[in-house]
Amino acid sequence: MKAVQFLLIFLLTGGMWACGTKAEESRKEKPVEQTDDTSIPVKLTKVESVVRTEPIVASGLVSSSEEAKLSFKVGGIIEKLYVDEGQPVRKGQLLATLNLTEINAQVSQAQFAREKAERDLNRVKALYADTAATLEQVQNATTGHDVAQQNLAIVKFNQNYAQIRSTVDGTVTRRTMNEGEFAAAGSPVFMISSTHKNDWIVRVGVSDKDWARLKIGNRATISLEAYPEKTFAGTVRELAQAADPATKLYDVEIRIDPGAVKFAPGLFAKVTLQPAQSRSYTLVPIEAIVEGDGKDGFVFALSDDRKHVRKIPVQIGFIDDNNVLLTNGLSGISNVVTAGSAYLTETSTVLLK
Structure with missing residues (x-):
């Protein structure tokens, strides 16, 4: 019985040893494939150069090309206002008057001064005829009379302009x-x-760089918050020759065609200007830009060993659909990283797809 048990144990041990040997040989025949789990797969896109006309975007308010700021010629207390805000007015319509008490008194005073100067002049002329006055006295009296006459003309002029009348047909x-x-x-x-009608404009402010690219007659596209579904055509009508001292921007006046739409002064407008002057840009897909902030951004390009990347600062001109037009920053770079760029750092190891 013991002999039989010993024989069974021997056979089982031999079988297990043979299976282990075959498994080890099998592992030796099939080496394990090794991969680098830290590599980030990326895709490269070729950098292109294009010539485009960069639009200029600004905002302003709709107004009439013929606007008037009306005031009194002289200071005084307002006696009567005849119109309110929003009311239509006609050219020449009386809008306001001053209290004339002080102004009328000044007119009377000037009249009395002129009458006295006239009497003095007549008296001196009579004395001069009797050789009782000199020529110099006659000349001085004549000058005094002329001065009084002009003072009267001044106060009468101010009396006439102690009121405000509309200079245009408008609102x-x-x-x-x-x-x-x-x-x-x-x-x-x-x-x-x-x-x-058809006398509406939009005034916007632009930088000196953009002002230099614009010319009279350049086209513009205007969108209004009051009519979000519509766009309006316009043309540059006037360019300021000096910057605004407060904003340091140059005013641009764009004539806008309202078509059949109702306009009113003060409507907020967003204007896209199309200057005639074009320039060269570097074009890359929008997904290549990382950490974009206004006009500043970054892209990744392969380093010399093609296993790592380097981060390159760029200047963004504007966005055109799914592409970004850069003004500078990619000199000598032929390809940029697109797919996978969001996961990269300057220490990343990359694997080209």
């Missing part, structure tokens, strides 16, 4: 004062905008 867009307030000479009391 009162703003009224800055009320009855009983003191209006200083030249301080605007009314803002009047013309309501002539």
Whole structure:
């Protein structure tokens, strides 16, 4: 019995040893494939050069090309205001008057001074005829009379302009004062905008760089918040020859065609200007840009060993559909990383797809 058990144990041990030997030989015949789990698969896209006209985007308010800031010629207390904001007015219509008490007194005073100067002149002339006055006295009296006459003309002129009349057919867009307030000479009391059809403009401010690219007659596309589904055509009508001291921007006036749409002063407008001057750009897919911030961004390109990448700063001109046009930053670079760029750092190991 013991002999039989011993024989079984021997056979089992031999079988297990043979299976282990075959498994080990099998492993030796099929070496294990090794991969680098830290490599990031990426795809390269060729960099292109294109010539485009970069649009200029700015915003402003719709207004009439014929606007008037109306004020009194002289200072005084406002006696009466005849119109309110939003009210239509006609050219020549009386809009406001001053209290004339002080102004009328000045006119009377000037009249009395002229009458006295005239009497003095006549008296001196009579004395000069009797050789009782000198020629110099006659000349001085004549000058005094002329000065009094001119002073009277001045106060009468101011008396006539102690009122405001509309200079255009339009609408009162703003009224800055009320009855009983003191209006200083030249301080605007009314803002009047013309309501002539097809007489609408948009004024925007642009930088000196963009101003230099624009010319009279350049095309523009205007979108209004009041009509989000529509766009309007326009042309550059006027370019400012000096920058605004406050904003340091140059004003550009764009005439806009409203078509059959109703316009009103003050509508907010976004303007896209198309200058005639073109320039060269470097074109890359939009997915190549990482860490974009305004006009600044970065792209990745392969390093010399083609196993790593380097991060390159670029200047963004504008976006055109799924591409980005760069103004500089990729000199000497022929390919940039697109697929996989969001996962890269400058220490990443890459694997080309």
